[in-house]
Amino acid sequence: MKLKILYGNSQIFKIALGIAILVIVYFASVFYKQMQNLESSVNVIANATETQLELERVLSTISIYETNLRSFIITNDSTYLEHRFLRKGEIELNFDRIKKLVVHNPSRTKDVDQLKKMIDFRFALFKETLLLAKSKNPDKSPLIAKLKESSDFTEGMKNYVYQTIDTESDKIKTHNDNHQFELQDSIISAFLLVLLSLLILLLSFNKMNVDISALQKANDELQYLNHSFNNAEKIAGFGHWKINLKTKKYFFSDNFFRLLGVQPNDFEPNIENFSKFIHPEDVDFVIKAHRDSLKNHNDTSVMFRYILPDGSIRYIWSVGSFTQNTSGDLIKTGVNYDVSNLYKKTLELEENNKKLQSINQELESFNNIVSHDLQEPLHKIQMFISRIEAKEMDLISDQGKVYFSKIKFSANKMQTLLIDLVNYSRALKGDKVFVKTDLNILLSQVLEDLSLNIADKEAVVTLENLPAIKVIPFQVEQLFINLISNALKYSKENIVPEISIFEEEIFANEIYENKIITNEEYCKIVVSDNGIGFPQEYANKIFHLFYRLDKDVKYSGTGLGLAICKRIVENHDGFIQVNSEPNIGSKFAIFIPRNI
Known part of the structure; x- marks a missing residue:
């Protein structure tokens, strides 16, 4: 789930990739430092080993030199002295190499200088011993004393050299241990570096696959949308176009060409080729409006005529507006509608x-x-x-x-x-001049006008608190005159007519033409009576023109009264309903919007 979130959010992936790259850079720098330390350790070990070797060579040369001198003294054979100068030259070369090896080590340089002095002194003893050996002096005690001195000095010099060699050996051992540790550390760092690189490579590869899949899906959806849009253009009868104001290149959709009566891409999209299809009487103002729009960057909305290749004329409404593409170029995009039928x-x-x-x-x-x-x-x-x-x-x-x-x-x-x-x-x-009217006052006037009819029937008319709403006064007055007159006319014999007019709360189950009617939107005025009533199946028919439910001559009428009521209520964007039951009475409900 977390991996999906990482892949789904490019910003998170970029941050994670940046952190991973920083970690790789850190490990790479550590690895590079370890490689440098490793190389330095190798150089130190090699330097110490070579220094040790050169010192061994110096001792070896001194030992050979001393052996040859003793052999000469014993045998008096001068051949043992033939290479003594050559061997001294070898020692000089050894010291030159040693000095180069210890040039960056001041303490070791002092040791080498001290050893050089000891070598020079030893060669001086060699020379003195050789002179005593060649002398004809029968007394050999000076020679023996000199040989002993030379031997003791050589032994001290060897100890000094071996001490130096031991120091170099310890140095080699220490650096070798460090070298092994650094080598293991470097292997671990290299392994981690490779592992992390592989992990990032795998994640990047996986992310690339996810992006490619998403891109392919988006491309498929885009192709589907493009196909759907092309079909929609054909069905809806419009085509779109655009022009890049920087490159001056036009683009016409397939259906744009079809609206012109030609096949897609029958000609190069440009204003010159397009203008050939515009009616001669319209072409000048259409081209001028388009060019002025490109100059001033104003939106356009023009209507003109096409003349199709078959000679028929189509009416076109063209609208265009400006936007910018991802490169920042200004683009004018437009849609041409075929409004001929309209x-x-x-x-x-x-x-x-x-x-x-x-x-x-x-x-x-x-x-x-x-x-x-x-x-x-x-x-x-x-x-x-x-x-x-x-x-x-x-x-x-x-x-x-x-x-x-x-x-x-x-x-x-x-x-x-x-x-x-x-x-x-x-x-x-329907002269709709709405005036906010207190229905209590309006109905009082209606009852005054109908006072003779009410008195004649000895009817009881009850008015409850009615609202003040915006109505067409003379029409609403006529509405209540008709409803009250209707209630008086269809009253029962020998029973006092009772007529009630009041506002009733609208409940949630009130529905008219699949629309829920609410108390906030509509005012419900009820006119009820205890007259003869009628079957509910005729509730809609009684509002038809010239429709009379009761043909009895004692109930005179024209069949227009309730039709007038229905029309008046409709003039107020309302509606009227009736519930009735024979011998019980009728209840007319008038619904008028509170805000007209």
Whole structure:
């Protein structure tokens, strides 16, 4: 797990690699120092050994010299004296080599100088002994005394030399022990250095494999994304392009070429070749906008037309912006969208809007006609009905009175229908001027307007504390007029109508069109009654235009009242629901957003 974290975090791996390199450098420096010490030990041992050898040679030469002298004295044979000068020269060479070997050792240099003096003195004794040996003096006692002196001096000199040799031997032994220790230490250091190097090599190799695998995976994903993006370009109908402002090189995607009606890479990507596809009326301003953008580094958004090789015209929307690549070069990247279908639909939409405006004007004219032209003759009819009813009723036959009653009923029904049509057209027009309104005050006015109807039914209307929210006042007033009138109209006979209007808390299980309704977002106003009610299966149908659930003539109506209510609530971005049960009553719930 820790190794995965190390591999996964390049920063941690770099730190670990840096520490490992420092450790290697440390071990390498220690190993180098040990090699230097080892080389120094070898040189010291070799120097001491060679010094010891040269001293042995000096003693050997002195011994030979002394032996030859004694042989000459005994035999009086001069051949024993032939090489005495040559051997002295050898001793001089030995001393020259010894001095070079001990040149960096001051104490040993003093010993060598002392030995040189002793050698010189010994040769002086050799010379004196030789002269006494060659003399014809019969008295041999001086010669014997000189020989004894020479022998004693030689013995002392040998002791001095052997003492020096022993010192060099001890030195060799000490350095040899140190050499062995340093050799073992160097082997351990070399082993650790090689082991650590191999470990770093393995870790680096493993990391390289991980990176290569990750790179291969990223490359595969990039190829997949590139393939997906190319497919997305074809499906969505767009192509992308870019230009490096430093190198002046363009790049067009495959679908960029396809939007031009050619195959990918049919021509070299550049502005000159691309401009051949732009509509002659658009080419100048498109090229100018593009070049000004490259000069001022401003983003672009232009719409123009292509002329494809088959002569068809396509509408293109091109947007471009600037960014920098990893090298720091400024890059302009753009996307060209084929908006031909959208452009055509926009034209169709504009045409439909014009038609809709014309229909709205016709609807407004109709509203005016209903409000004035149709109601004026109806008012006259009702006026003459009132006059006949007041002055001429006694002159009319019984059958005529029946006909007259039907005329009066139809005229009143016509007036109610015209009023409802006017109200519905006003709701459709939806002049949305929202004003924060206290619903308590608004409903008090509504009840004042309906006071005669309420008194006629002897109804009890209860208002509870209602909120103040932003509404279209005259529409909400019409909404409550319709709902209260509806409750009065469909009340049960011989039972006092009870109508309650109050705000109800919205619970968590309130859902409308798969959306959860919350108390923070919506205000819920309830209008409930104890009227005749209706089956719940008709809860949605009663809000349809001209839909009347009860066809009984005693319940007059136009089928527009609840449709107007639904439209008014929708004008407030709300919705209306109803729960009802026959002979129990109905409960209308109005949901209006608290913040419009």
